[in-house]
Amino acid sequence: xxxxxxxxxxxxxxxxxxxxxxxxxxxxxxxxxxxxxxxxxxxxxxxxxxxxxxxxxxxxxxxxxxxxxxxxxxxxxxxxxxxxxxxxxxxxxxxxxxxxxxxxxxxxxxxxxxxxxxxxxxxxxxxxxxxxxxxxxxxxxxxxxxxxxxxxxxxxxxxxxxxxxxxxxxxxxxxxxxxxxxxx
Numbered sequence: 001x002x003x004x005x006x007x008x009x010x011x012x013x014x015x016x017x018x019x020x021x022x023x024x025x026x027x028x029x030x031x032x033x034x035x036x037x038x039x040x041x042x043x044x045x046x047x048x049x050x051x052x053x054x055x056x057x058x059x060x061x062x063x064x065x066x067x068x069x070x071x072x073x074x075x076x077x078x079x080x081x082x083x084x085x086x087x088x089x090x091x092x093x094x095x096x097x098x099x100x101x102x103x104x105x106x107x108x109x110x111x112x113x114x115x116x117x118x119x120x121x122x123x124x125x126x127x128x129x130x131x132x133x134x135x136x137x138x139x140x141x142x143x144x145x146x147x148x149x150x151x152x153x154x155x156x157x158x159x160x161x162x163x164x165x166x167x168x169x170x171x172x173x174x175x176x177x178x179x180x181x182x183x184x
Contacts, residue, residue, distance in 0.1 A: 033057075037129035046131075061164070061175030066144070067092045068163055068176045075153070082153040086181055088123070088163070090144035096174075098140045100167055107168050110136030119167045123149050126160035126178045157181045 033039075033054050034046035040057035071087045090096075100119040110116035113136065121135040121144070133149040144165075151157060161181055165174040 037124070037131065040129065062172050064095060064174060066090050066163055066165060066174050066176035068147075068161075068179055070179055070181060076150060083150040084153055084155075084157070085148045085150045086157055086161075088147040088149075088161070088179075090147070090163075090176070093141045093144040096141045096144065096165075100165070101138045101140050101143065103137075103139065104168075110134070113137055118169050119165050121147065121163055121165045123147065123161055123163050125158035126162050127158060132158070132161065 034057045035054055037046045040046050046055045046057055068088050068090055071089045073084055073086050076083045076085045101117045103115045104118050105115055107116065107118065110120065116136045117138050119138070121138060122131050123133045124131055135143075135147065138144070147163065149161075158181055160178045162178045163176045167173070
């Protein structure tokens, strides 16, 4: 019985330490399972772990925020048709170390990319909280100045967008400000 109590005490201390570590990252310890952002509360994002159908609703962000701006739009044509590419840039990209973008083989892949980057950047429609696009192969912090998402020509752009950057190694999530996107 004493061994069981000691084991339970160790488990509780370990769990408490893990919860305190999550709180220090600004991640809410009371996380819900999700399949997309619609399963999460306003202000939360469903961050998947890259393998499996479910993710975790994350409510808070790291203190350092990504500062994004809209840097224009351009037409693009692919074999799938004509698109408008909405370009974004993180103005404080220098505050994020390149190590956040190291290629990894020990973390879950991004679709068929088994050598995805440590941190993934997601662009969200700020009204619906639905993910519009994901970058999972950025290789350095400066790549944060070249973000974009494309929509078929004639499709209205979301009124506002924001981004998150999830460090898959530590579980730390960086969030951005919301910006307006003007449709062409």
